[in-house]
Amino acid sequence: MERGRRRIQIFSLLLANSYWLFPWKDRIFQGWTKRICFPGLNCYSCPAAAFSCPLGGLQNAIAGIRPAFAVHQLHFGAYVLGTIGIFGSLMGRIPCGWFCPFGYLQEWLYRIPVRKFSLPRIFRWGPYLFLLFFVVLLPLFVVDVVGFGSAWFCKFVCPAGTLEAGLPLLAMEPGLRRLAGMLFFSKLAVLFAILAGCVVTNRFFCRTICPLGALFGLFNRVSLLRLRFDSDRCVQCSACRRICPVDISFFDGTDSINSGACIRCMRCYTICPAGAVSIDLYDVRDHTVQEEKGGS
Template sequence: MERLRRWCQVLFALAGNAYWLFPWRAPLYQGPLKKACFPGLNCYSCPAAVGACPLGGLQNALAALRPTLRAGQLQLGGYVAGFLGVVGSLGGRFVCGWICPFGFLQEGLYRLPVPKLGLWRPLRWMPYGFLLVFVVALPLLAVDRLGYGAPYFCKLVCPAGTLEAGLPLLALHPELRAVAGWLFVHKLAVLVALLAWCTMTLRAFCRTICPLGAIYGLFNRVSFLRLRFHPDRCVACGACRTVCPTGVSFFDGVDGPNTPACIRCLRCQATCPTRAVTLEFGPVRAAEETAPEKDHAKA
């Protein structure tokens, strides 16, 4: 299963960045595929990208909300919101574990032989703070004199944008280097710091910052694809927590199998010696979904 997941991550990374003519043609692909969202965190401005980032699309829609309302139009980014809703409803954070290129990069960095650090559990809530502040509040409230906001998460935080777009574009177009000011230095420092952290803490960006993962995580309990924990089969060996890239622990009642932190990598299912974790696909059945978790938590 893990090998299949790796291949899936590689194939989606290549498919989402398939415009390899950028060194000889226009710096950015502008074909019809660019109007469609790529499920994972993959920068729109990457020279090789053939799709749009849903997080960037959502910010742009909110940033232009005031001017469009003054013009008598109501554009809330329905396409992007609908895309996120459909993808989240089908698989929850499955995208994070199987598709997102930046998640794949973080897992690779963690394999480097450096000292490892754990993660303080309350930091799991930080992505929702980044979502509310940088993706929603600032694009709506921090506007220019015409009423336009900006995609502040992309502009100030997103390391994928710096890695996939900023650095390649500066390398390909020397004239851009003269106008790269303090903002690029700031973004480069964020990128370096996060990549260094990811070598010590597995998926540090996903677990503490990524707003896209936070959105998908909201669907984990209601998505068609879900994990189910069978406490009657569990022997409390802790293997599921040991292999989990986001530190989910449901064998001891700390987390449910469909907690927002779960990225659906299925390592726990493959590792469990007693098949106490199974995969389900279908409508949520509340009684079957919640009762075993509550009973086990009480135990």
């Protein structure tokens, strides 16, 4: 299963960034697929991006609520929220573990052989705080004279925007390079701090900052696809705890197996020697899943 996940991550990375004509064009991709939100963090200003970023779309919708309502446009982010809700209600945070290009990058960075550190549990609140303040409250309430807010997360934090769009666009466009000032260099510092965090802590950005992961995580307990833990089968070997990239510990009852922090990489399902972890897809019976696992 892990090999399949890697292949899907590579495919998603290439699909999200499938516009390779950009070196010969003077504009970023403008096709119809940019009406579609990609289920992962992938900046839509990346020269190769073929889809939209749901987080950028949501912030811009919230930031523009007042002006939109003023001209009787019912724009409040329903399209982006609905898209996130469709993925979330079907599969919870599977987009984080299987589709997200920035998540894939983090897994590669963590392979760099240096001393590793675990994170205190309190950091699990980070993504929810970033979601509440940087994606909802600040864009909604800090507005200019005509009522437009800013995309605060994109503007001050988003490492995907700096890495995938800022650096390549500034490298290609001398005009943009001249505009780079303190804001750009502060975002660059944030990017390097996050990348350094990802080298020493597995999925550092997902676990401490990512508001998109927090949104998907809200669905983990109620999605159609869930994980199931059978404590009667568990032999307390803690293999699931050791292999979990986000340090979830369900075998001893500390966390729920469907915790909002789980990115659903399914490593625990693959590694469990006792078959205590199963995939529960609404009416698929447990033994069917176990048979499939044994047969694959």
